[in-house]
Amino acid sequence: MSRTVIAQGTFDILHPGHVHYLEDAAAMGDRLYVIVARKANVDHKAAPICPATQRRDVVDALEAVDEALLGHEEDIFVPIEEIDPDVIALGHDQHHDADAIREALSARGIDCEVRRASAREPASEDELLSTRLIVDRILERRG
Numbered sequence: 001m002s003r004t005v006i007a008q009g010t011f012d013i014l015h016p017g018h019v020h021y022l023e024d025a026a027a028m029g030d031r032l033y034v035i036v037a038r039k040a041n042v043d044h045k046a047a048p049i050c051p052a053t054q055r056r057d058v059v060d061a062l063e064a065v066d067e068a069l070l071g072h073e074e075d076i077f078v079p080i081e082e083i084d085p086d087v088i089a090l091g092h093d094q095h096h097d098a099d100a101i102r103e104a105l106s107a108r109g110i111d112c113e114v115r116r117a118s119a120r121e122p123a124s125e126d127e128l129l130s131t132r133l134i135v136d137r138i139l140e141r142r143g
């Protein structure tokens, strides 16, 4: 039986760490959906630079991704209910608590495994595997 996986994040200014995460998530099943966070829900760090539709379109163009979609603005479990995945792949440093997500899923009657993807660590000081680090470097060099 085909297994559906969901990955999620802001994906503002893509880098190879994102590609690693999405390839890791894709390997957890047969079909990968990616939920792209809405600006209103990115409240734990600086707001994204690129509009949500642009972030979605770039993620959607990646080979590992079957379909990228805009997240819900108010209730992050609405797309999960619609897609009804077998696995939710949390990013290695995503601030969400896996047990809290498991509880919310179970409260809504969604039967789904919650796993953590692995990290891609920089191989050299030059490698920028974080959107924040890319923005910092731009400000340092061009600001």
Ligand SMILES: Cc1cc2nc3c(=O)[nH]c(=O)nc-3n(C[C@H](O)[C@H](O)[C@H](O)COP(=O)(O)O)c2cc1C
Pocket (backbone or CB within 6 Å): 008, 009, 010, 011, 035, 036, 037, 038, 039, 041, 042, 043, 070, 071, 072, 073, 075, 076, 077, 078, 079, 080, 088, 090, 091, 094, 095, 096, 101
């Ligand atoms: C299971 C799950 C579903 C999510 N669904 C949505 C969503 O529908 N809409 C949204 O704006 N954010 C959603 N998010 C939140 C973002 O994907 C994300 O965690 C956060 O807002 C952006 O931070 P990050 O890029 O540091 O992960 C979801 C997160 C998780 C773990």
Ligand SMILES: Nc1ncnc2c1ncn2[C@@H]1O[C@H](COP(=O)(O)OP(=O)(O)OP(=O)(O)O)[C@@H](O)[C@H]1O
Pocket (backbone or CB within 6 Å): 008, 009, 010, 011, 012, 016, 017, 018, 020, 021, 045, 090, 091, 092, 093, 094, 118, 119, 120, 121, 129, 130, 131, 132, 133
């Ligand atoms: N180097 C990396 N290796 C593996 N996964 C990563 C890496 N960088 C980001 N991710 C994952 O990609 C998803 C989306 O990440 P996000 O859009 O927050 O980018 P980010 O580079 O982590 O941003 P920032 O550095 O600004 O916090 C998250 O689940 C995150 O864990």
